[in-house]
Structure formats: structure tokens, C-alpha cells
Amino acid sequence: MFDANNTSNNNHSKGKVAIVGAGPGALDLITVRGQNYLKTADTIVYTGSLVPENMLSVAKADAEIVDTRSQVLEDWLPLVAERAKAGKTVVRLQDGDPSLYGALHELTVYLLERDIPFEVVPGVSAFQGAAARLQVELTVPELVQTIILTRMQGQTNVPTDEDLSSLASHRASLCLYLSAHHCKQAQEKLLEHYPPDTPMALLYRVGWDDEYVKLARLDEMVSLTHEQKLKRTVLYIISPALAGSPESRSRLYHEEHQHIFRPKK
Ligand SMILES: C[S@@+](CC[C@H](N)C(=O)[O-])C[C@H]1O[C@@H](n2cnc3c(N)ncnc32)[C@H](O)[C@@H]1O
Structure with a gap:
């Protein structure tokens, strides 16, 4: 969870973890920021059952790729921490948006407890x-x-x-x-x-x-x-x-509705 007093995200002497939302599956529905992380990551830990493998095609040739589909949290969390502590950039790539049904809470608590900097990159749910x-x-x-x-x-x-x-x-x-x-x-x-x-x-x-x-x-x-x-x-x-109801119409674009960007003529 966000802690305004936690300045560890600015600590560049360590590696970093980026928790990236991959979107629903189409290769071009990941954010630009998310894809940039994928391109530069040293280690990518991804949910193989829900993220298409070809999404990893942009990864560095020597990137370490770990599929967690048959693992429990305790199997891969230590690996994430270890790589980040060794100065690596680690991407945890998960489907959709990380804030929904993605065990984000467990991961962020684990990283905070170990003072490992991380960033959450949203995705299309x-x-x-x-x-x-x-x-x-x-x-x-x-x-x-x-x-x-x-x-x-x-x-x-x-x-x-x-x-x-x-x-x-x-x-x-x-x-x-x-x-x-x-x-x-x-x-x-x-x-x-x-x-x-x-x-x-x-x-x-x-x-x-x-x-x-x-x-x-x-x-x-x-x-x-x-x-x-x-x-x-x-x-x-x-x-x-x-x-689909053709009668329904948003007030926002209705001619009778004025607002700050469209004052009355
Ligand atoms: C573990 S939850 C993760 C949800 C994800 N964090 C999100 O924001 O979409 C996985 C569930 O999300 C839904 N889901 C994820 N990707 C989907 C897709 N491409 N098509 C349909 N449902 C999907 C399904 O209900 C699936 O069982």
C-alpha cells in the first residue's frame, strides 16, 4: 500500500520491482510504460496461465523468464526479492490490472517489509x-x-x-x-x-x-x-x-447543458 513517508522508491542503488498490468491479452493493449519495463527487465516473473507468452517477445534476449502458473507465492516471492536486492530490474507481469484479483496486496507487503522499491503500472482490466x-x-x-x-x-x-x-x-x-x-x-x-x-x-x-x-x-x-x-x-x-438504447443520451454533450468549457451562447 502507498506510504507517503516511504522514500525507498527513489533508492536507485538497489534494483527495482515493477508490477505491470499486461491487459486482457492483446499484445498491443499493454501500456507504453509497461512495455518499456518489459524491454529492459533483467527478470520477468509472469502468470503464464493468464498472460500470452508472445507478450514476452520484446524482452531482452538474456532476460530471465519465470512462469509462476504452477507455483505458490512462497515459491517466487523470494526470487523477486533476491534479484531486486542484487540490483536487477524485476518485472512482475500479471493479467489485466494489478489492483484486481491479482494478489497485489501480498506482493507489496512483502516488498515493503524488505524495503525493496517498487512501482505499480496499471493495465486494462x-x-x-x-x-x-x-x-x-x-x-x-x-x-x-x-x-x-x-x-x-x-x-x-x-x-x-x-x-x-x-x-x-x-x-x-x-x-x-x-x-x-x-x-x-x-x-x-x-x-x-x-x-x-x-x-x-x-x-x-x-x-x-x-x-x-x-x-x-x-x-x-x-x-x-x-x-x-x-x-x-x-x-x-x-x-x-x-x-443498446438509442433514446438514452448523455447530458454532457446535450445542447441544453452548459458547462465551463461550453458556456451559453
Ligand atoms: C485472477 S483474475 C485477474 C483479473 C485481472 N487482474 C483483471 O484486471 O482483469 C482472472 C480473471 O479475470 C478475468 N479475465 C482476465 N483476463 C480475461 C480475458 N482476456 N477474457 C475474459 N476474462 C478475463 C476472468 O474472469 C479470469 O478468471
């Missing part, structure tokens, strides 16, 4: 990649103005106050991560509040070469997931905004 792929705005005026990012409980506990049925009661644009395994329970909970014909988008590995994207109804969420035999890397978006 799966829900943003998905919205762009669907060419939709998830906050359509008069229709929906809130986005909920959540997940079903799996091995990670979800606080009871955040149970999907209570979140569904808002009928917001709801983006459901990490939930393909539990899609049956998810659909049941969502249907407690959303009408069965609410538009639902299922996106598997959006941005990858083998992506699968389908717009359907909420009550088709389970059948579609099972039909396609999808178990992981699926994002569901449930939202009235997916229906």
Missing part, C-alpha cells in the same frame, strides 16, 4: 477490454450509472455483505470475474433481481487468438458456459446497457 470488444458504454444515462466488479466465492472467501444476490439488487452493470466454475449458483442469485431476459455477455479470453464472445440472455448463462465447456478466463457482464 478484463471488464474494460470486454466493454471495448462489445463496443458498449456500461454507464448509459437514465439506464444505469453504476458498475459493480465482483466474483463468486471460490477458494477465496467473499464477505457476506457482498453476496451476489445483494449486489444484484442494484441491477447495475455487473462484471463477474472468476466465476465460470460457479455459474449455476451465480445465475440463480442474479435472477433473484434481474429479469431473465437481461442482456448478458460471456467473454472467454477476450483479446486472445482463441477468444469467444457471445451476447445472450441472463437465463442462458449456465447453458452457454457448459455448451462451450468453459471453466476459466471467463468474464460475464450482466447489464441493461448491453441492449
Whole structure:
């Protein structure tokens, strides 16, 4: 977590760790800053199950590459610390944006405890990649103005106050991560509040070469997931905004709406 008194990020005598969001998978959806880190890194520690390997094609020929897909944190955290302490630039490359479901907390606590400088480089999260792929705005005026990012409980506990049925009661644009395994329970909970014909988008590995994207109804969420035999890397978006409503129009660009950059004529 950010500590204003922590000046270690300016300590250049040590190596450094850059925790870089890779985006949803397309090679050109990483930030320029993120890619620059990849180009100069001595060590790249990446989540092989969620980041396409060819994203590493820009790395230095002699860069050390470590795939952590079958490792636990305790396997690779010491390696990151050791390399940084030896003066190396280490990149931890993880899918989407590091602030979402990426064990960022554990990593930053570990680095802070050891006084190892680090920087977090944001990435395009799966829900943003998905919205762009669907060419939709998830906050359509008069229709929906809130986005909920959540997940079903799996091995990670979800606080009871955040149970999907209570979140569904808002009928917001709801983006459901990490939930393909539990899609049956998810659909049941969502249907407690959303009408069965609410538009639902299922996106598997959006941005990858083998992506699968389908717009359907909420009550088709389970059948579609099972039909396609999808178990992981699926994002569901449930939202009235997916229906597209030509009547809805933002006030920001409305001729009757004046603001500082467009005063009344
Ligand atoms: C461990 S979480 C990490 C999320 C990531 N930090 C982000 O901001 O997108 C992995 C989950 O994100 C979603 N996800 C990540 N990349 C995706 C993609 N390319 N297409 C669809 N869903 C994706 C899936 O729900 C997947 O199970």
C-alpha cells in the first residue's frame, strides 16, 4: 500500500520491482510504460496461465523468464526479492490490472517489509477490454450509472455483505470475474433481481487468438458456459446497457447543458 513517508522508491542503488498490468491479452493493449519495463527487465516473473507468452517477445534476449502458473507465492516471492536486492530490474507481469484479483496486496507487503522499491503500472482490466470488444458504454444515462466488479466465492472467501444476490439488487452493470466454475449458483442469485431476459455477455479470453464472445440472455448463462465447456478466463457482464438504447443520451454533450468549457451562447 502507498506510504507517503516511504522514500525507498527513489533508492536507485538497489534494483527495482515493477508490477505491470499486461491487459486482457492483446499484445498491443499493454501500456507504453509497461512495455518499456518489459524491454529492459533483467527478470520477468509472469502468470503464464493468464498472460500470452508472445507478450514476452520484446524482452531482452538474456532476460530471465519465470512462469509462476504452477507455483505458490512462497515459491517466487523470494526470487523477486533476491534479484531486486542484487540490483536487477524485476518485472512482475500479471493479467489485466494489478489492483484486481491479482494478489497485489501480498506482493507489496512483502516488498515493503524488505524495503525493496517498487512501482505499480496499471493495465486494462478484463471488464474494460470486454466493454471495448462489445463496443458498449456500461454507464448509459437514465439506464444505469453504476458498475459493480465482483466474483463468486471460490477458494477465496467473499464477505457476506457482498453476496451476489445483494449486489444484484442494484441491477447495475455487473462484471463477474472468476466465476465460470460457479455459474449455476451465480445465475440463480442474479435472477433473484434481474429479469431473465437481461442482456448478458460471456467473454472467454477476450483479446486472445482463441477468444469467444457471445451476447445472450441472463437465463442462458449456465447453458452457454457448459455448451462451450468453459471453466476459466471467463468474464460475464450482466447489464441493461448491453441492449443498446438509442433514446438514452448523455447530458454532457446535450445542447441544453452548459458547462465551463461550453458556456451559453
Ligand atoms: C485472477 S483474475 C485477474 C483479473 C485481472 N487482474 C483483471 O484486471 O482483469 C482472472 C480473471 O479475470 C478475468 N479475465 C482476465 N483476463 C480475461 C480475458 N482476456 N477474457 C475474459 N476474462 C478475463 C476472468 O474472469 C479470469 O478468471
